[in-house]
Amino acid sequence: MTGPAATDAGVRAIVTEGTGGVWQVRTVDGREHAAALAGRLKQDGRNAPKLAVGDHVTVEPDERASAWRITGIAPRTSVLSRREPGGRHGERIVAANLDQVLVVFALRSPEPHVRMIDRFLVICEANDLKAHLVLNKVDLAAPAEVEALAEPYEAAGYPVHRTSVKRGDGMDEMRRELHGRVTAVAGPSGVGKSSLLNALHPELGLRTQEISQSVNKGRHTTVGAKLIALPDGDGGYLVDTPGLREIGMWGLITEALDQCFPEFAPCLGECRFGDCTHDREPDCAVRAAVEAGRIHAGRYESYRKLRGELTEADRAW
Numbered sequence: 001m002t003g004p005a006a007t008d009a010g011v012r013a014i015v016t017e018g019t020g021g022v023w024q025v026r027t028v029d030g031r032e033h034a035a036a037l038a039g040r041l042k043q044d045g046r047n048a049p050k051l052a053v054g055d056h057v058t059v060e061p062d063e064r065a066s067a068w069r070i071t072g073i074a075p076r077t078s079v080l081s082r083r084e085p086g087g088r089h090g091e092r093i094v095a096a097n098l099d100q101v102l103v104v105f106a107l108r109s110p111e112p113h114v115r116m117i118d119r120f121l122v123i124c125e126a127n128d129l130k131a132h133l134v135l136n137k138v139d140l141a142a143p144a145e146v147e148a149l150a151e152p153y154e155a156a157g158y159p160v161h162r163t164s165v166k167r168g169d170g171m172d173e174m175r176r177e178l179h180g181r182v183t184a185v186a187g188p189s190g191v192g193k194s195s196l197l198n199a200l201h202p203e204l205g206l207r208t209q210e211i212s213q214s215v216n217k218g219r220h221t222t223v224g225a226k227l228i229a230l231p232d233g234d235g236g237y238l239v240d241t242p243g244l245r246e247i248g249m250w251g252l253i254t255e256a257l258d259q260c261f262p263e264f265a266p267c268l269g270e271c272r273f274g275d276c277t278h279d280r281e282p283d284c285a286v287r288a289a290v291e292a293g294r295i296h297a298g299r300y301e302s303y304r305k306l307r308g309e310l311t312e313a314d315r316a317w
């Protein structure tokens with residue numbers, strides 16, 4: 001973990017929770033404190049909250065107040081942001097310094113939806129976040145089916161993990177991926193995200209569907225993101241976000257969508273027209289690559305669908 005500059009006085013900590021005002025921070029010794037920004041940090045900048053969950057900070061105990069004082073904020077390595085509620089154009093930072101996102105889908109129950117997989121991956125690319133695809137519940141499908149689903153994503157350069165919480169497949173691999181990193185876990189309901197995390201770290205005791213359906217029906221309460229320290233005590237955290245789906249693709253520039261498909265990269269700049277949308281233009285290098293089988297047809301189809309949606313959204317604004 002790289003912390004604030006050594007010149008900053010105080011103890012290094014990471015912001016685990018909060019949306020403004022009082023924040024929860026976890027100092028390097030593993031203790032949690034309530035903390036508030038020092039006055040001088042509050043003043044610079046305009047109205048936007050200066051701090052986000054995941055920020056590396058320095059803190060000092062404040063004898064006069066009950067909360068600690070946040071005296072320094074380190075530069076961020078990444079930012080996951082969403083549009084301000086209410087449709088204004090501003091953005092709000094959901095979490096800073098994420099190392100990676102696990103995009104979890106299941107082979108069955110629920111059936112994987114490739115357009116939705118691609119949508120999650122595009123959101124990661126647009127936010128410059130490293131994405132891994134986790135294909136869970138491989139115990140419910142034939143191996144050939146698992147490979148057919150994995151293939152386009154491996155071809156695009158994504159790490160693909162085949163897992164089964166039931167059978168134990170891929171558990172060591174996943175534990176290694178989480179170790180020492182700040183990881184957001186995303187994916188549709190019921191794919192086994194909580195089951196997977198519980199299997200890796202039983203101390204987490206996350207609620208899974210068997211229980212939550214009766215106890216916790218229809219609650220969508222998460223407002224801000226929250227960092228959960230991994231029990232292995234090596235600086236790894238899970239990020240409980242309000243759901244990447246809600247974060248959405250807004251803010252994504254329609255013209256830049258093609259850059260969110262990593263396997264398109266060799267083609268970009270090779271089309272006849274500089275502003276090619278890779279739709280019907282003549283001499284389109286992307287379409288040529290699809291026809292030659294270098295780009296998976298399903299991925300290209302997702303590109304076209306998403307581009308259509310973004311164009312619609314542009315018009316609506």
Ligand SMILES: Nc1nc2c(ncn2[C@@H]2O[C@H](COP(=O)(O)OP(=O)(O)OP(=O)(O)O)[C@@H](O)[C@H]2O)c(=O)[nH]1
Pocket residue numbers: 136137138139140163164165166167187188189190191192193194195196207208209210
């Ligand atoms: N067969 C099989 N079932 C699994 C596997 N992993 C999880 N499940 C089951 O899938 C169901 C949903 O699991 P959860 O962990 O609650 O799913 P989730 O992704 O956390 O769902 P939300 O919290 O609603 O987003 C549970 O009944 C699990 O027992 C697996 O690898 N194989």
Ligand SMILES: [Mg+2]
Pocket residue numbers: 193194195207208209
């Ligand atoms: Mg869950």
Ligand SMILES: [Zn+2]
Pocket residue numbers: 271276277278279281283284285286287
């Ligand atoms: Zn083109």
